[in-house]
Amino acid sequence: MNTTVNLAGIELKNPVMTASGTFGSGEEYSEFVDLNRLGAVVTKGVANVPWPGNPTPRIAETHGGMLNAIGLQNPGMEVFCARDIPFLKQFDTKIIVNVCGKSAEDYCEVVERLADEPVDMLEINISCPNVKEGGIAFGQNPASVEAITREVKKHAKQPVIMKLSPNVTDITAMAKAAEAGGADALSLINTITGMKIDVHRQKFALANRTGGLSGPAIKPIAVRMVYQAANAVRLPIIGMGGIATWEDAIEFILAGATAVSTGTANFYNPSVTVEIVEGIEKYMEKYHIENISDIIGMVK
Amino acid sequence: MNTTVNLAGIELKNPVMTASGTFGSGEEYSEFVDLNRLGAVVTKGVANVPWPGNPTPRIAETHGGMLNAIGLQNPGMEVFCARDIPFLKQFDTKIIVNVCGKSAEDYCEVVERLADEPVDMLEINISCPNVKEGGIAFGQNPASVEAITREVKKHAKQPVIMKLSPNVTDITAMAKAAEAGGADALSLINTITGMKIDVHRQKFALANRTGGLSGPAIKPIAVRMVYQAANAVRLPIIGMGGIATWEDAIEFILAGATAVSTGTANFYNPSVTVEIVEGIEKYMEKYHIENISDIIGMVK
């Protein structure tokens, strides 16, 4: 039984990764799961300088999901390189660094800083709905998706994953734009912009008014977009959005994802990632699947 | 205490309506709720001729919601006028007919046929994700939203509500286009395109592959879009998407909806509409709200 997958030339021992921003740099969850069991750890977004994030409340529970407007709080690339990369290097897993920025220059600065670090891949977040500048603004228009991809690729030594926003009319247009710009892989979906109002206090539930919706509630939207993107481009796709069980992971793989990430589910089931790794193995056994890569995009 | 709201000149006794396609023409649910208690009944989509709809399975359960790809099965306008309108006329509630079509001509044919019927408003569905022609295709591009609105308005005797699709990058662009085309009100949101795959049968859960996601899972997205649209146009808005309790209804009203519709919730709580009417009254009492219209769009 072979669970390895090839993600733009990087071989993962299995397709299970963590979704950026829900797993820090792995330290906190390393108490709950053996990081050596994961295909890759994707870090929280890293900027060129520390970002303080948004005011609180930053999250709100919704039916089957949650809204977040963390606002990409992070210590900046220098602390990250000094502290988080050495931590992750202790484990036999791939390191994918999620990069955020307010301008093309910001992204490129981080990408250059990481060029000689022992990082396996870069995931460029052009889809965060919770920051005023940068973030989603780059990810909702094919021309700017293509431009930012091309720019980042110029500076990147590692393979580049573009993380797409679901807040678009046509995900295939964005996927094609990223492909045209030279992306090596795609991640989708980021969160969907949502809002909650507290009817008793007659106020927004989040200080930021809107936030990004994640969790099982959005899974059918994510599966659809992964399917559409997988059938529109040749790039490998990292599927995410509401994955909480191994069945969910398989669903994304059958739809066309080469790898999958778990986000919100970590919060209520800290060992979910490893449970998914084990579930995938059992599934392969039950249905006599030799290579997990054989079933990528099998449902057409 | 005054629960009436004015929807483009039509006075509803309260803001609670039914979402098209989830309440038929009211007959089946009239066993469970007193239709006289509702602000309006919005009918299932009506076309110029009978439509057979899609193959089964047409629905699938998802976490906190459901996918449907009914495909607008309906008996066509003649049966509708002969049977459903007389049924609804027995009740003291407004009648809003949801209209579907495969071309501008189709819509206009239905709208003309209804011109002299005792129908209070027309809701034009340009956002159904489950039919190949027409439907959503009209609703994802501002120019075509404006054009179809203008065309329908030429033929309509009753006020026209344009029902918008959430499957767009910028809902305000569609809202403004409908306003520019002469719409009298907006309905949002229709369902969000989604997909489910059965991992054991390795097949799509729906015969149609994709379906429209509805139910509580999508509520935060719907509230956000209602808020954005309400702050972009002057038209009254009918808010829907996951409303299952009176708190949900108030949430939409605070966000800017003049009226609200319950869809999926009817399926698992057949008396939900009347429970919401009663809940809104209690809320108004508790917070000393004289007119429900005073709190429309109050959270800014």
Added chain:
Amino acid sequence: MSGRRKESAVIISQEGIALDIYSMWIHTEKIAESAVPGQFISMYTKDGSKLLPRPISLCEIDRQKSGIRVVYRVTGTGTGTEQFAKLLSGDTIDILGPLGNGFPLDVTENTGKNTKDCRAMLIGGGIGVPPMLELAKQLNTEKIMVMGYRDQQFLRTEFQKQGSLYIATEDGSAGTKGNVMDAIEGNGLSADIIYACGPAPMLHAIKRYAEEKSIVCYISMEEKMACGIGTCLACVCQSKEIDGHSHVHNKRVCKDGPVFLSTEVEI
């Protein structure tokens, strides 16, 4: 407005009667009072992630005790039926019913034969077995019952009380090895009217058999449901005649069915 409502009913008792097969008695005056064999109820979980109903047929109706019995299969882990299986007597369960049309009990009207001359064949396959029990109890004529199982049998003693019972098992552990059609042929069974419930391939075979032999045949169909009362048009099956609701060829399993004349529908 007749005042029908989704009700929160108390569970009288529940037990496992075979691997993954549970039998639950539910206290409900309203449903027990009016229900007929072949009707079903919508059962709801209390888990906000599973909002849609699970349609489950009535297996027995006890008017005296205001109880209904359902027998259902737990279809997998993480399912709604798995949640039902964990409920204990005294717990409540949300249900809506009775739903659908039920089996027609008047054999004379259907066959032109007197009750005492008429032989009815009741065929159940797998989880289609349970609704046949209340039908057998209420059907006022000679009954041949053919029940097909994969391996484990359930409700066998209950059926034996109602007439001649023939068993088919896929693994051959009891009765005829094979399916219900094998049992019918193997035992040379025949009848004037057939009632059947079970998986689609079985219904398909029975429909063909009945039509070849010109036997009146009623089958109970399955489809995914959302409303359960005829509104949402989720649960349609292809019908020969134009349907009364949408004037196409789509009858609603939940309202126009689940029981149809075999000649009326495609399967």
Added chain:
Amino acid sequence: MSGRRKESAVIISQEGIALDIYSMWIHTEKIAESAVPGQFISMYTKDGSKLLPRPISLCEIDRQKSGIRVVYRVTGTGTGTEQFAKLLSGDTIDILGPLGNGFPLDVTENTGKNTKDCRAMLIGGGIGVPPMLELAKQLNTEKIMVMGYRDQQFLRTEFQKQGSLYIATEDGSAGTKGNVMDAIEGNGLSADIIYACGPAPMLHAIKRYAEEKSIVCYISMEEKMACGIGTCLACVCQSKEIDGHSHVHNKRVCKDGPVFLSTEVEI
């Protein structure tokens, strides 16, 4: 990987101790073994519509019996806490813990005074009262306890066993009419160290009071949480110093807190 896990723990007992206030004892060896006062647990519903944890402080820790006690308020209808309140002894509940830092018990280190010369003031407001109980039990010094309630009191007899108890009620039904600050002033209370938990306005007033009087003061803060273990950065509060995690001024209530030196945070 230490092997910490979300656990499915058995409820030993549960009772309502005031209107909408419930007391639950939970059996959990792991948490009872290592927890300290001021720490909390994440409690999870079994309802798929409510996925996030409810953070609830430990009210008592019983190492002998491997039990922890939580006292919590049901905040409204349709809430997660309402679901917890329906659970009975023998039912299971999913929990994660112990979480957070807890109150420092070493008063000498904090005040420079000997245990026997040091007077600690424990202040609880509303649903901030419960965590003060285990703190009172473990704090090895003279204790003045000031507990503020809207109207109904709870845990009163338990506190009386631990030292001098002063009560404030908003409606004046017992003790000082007003809030905890009114009770402190009205009774001329003073102390060398303060521990407090309660609503933000109360903590704000106590912080000011302690800083004016130069009293060491620890407060337990609240914020909405998702992970509960320091990863998601949902639960930050503004800190004076640059925080160790993100190098901004945002300490995490769940991990760096919930207990902070009053001078360390803005409120």
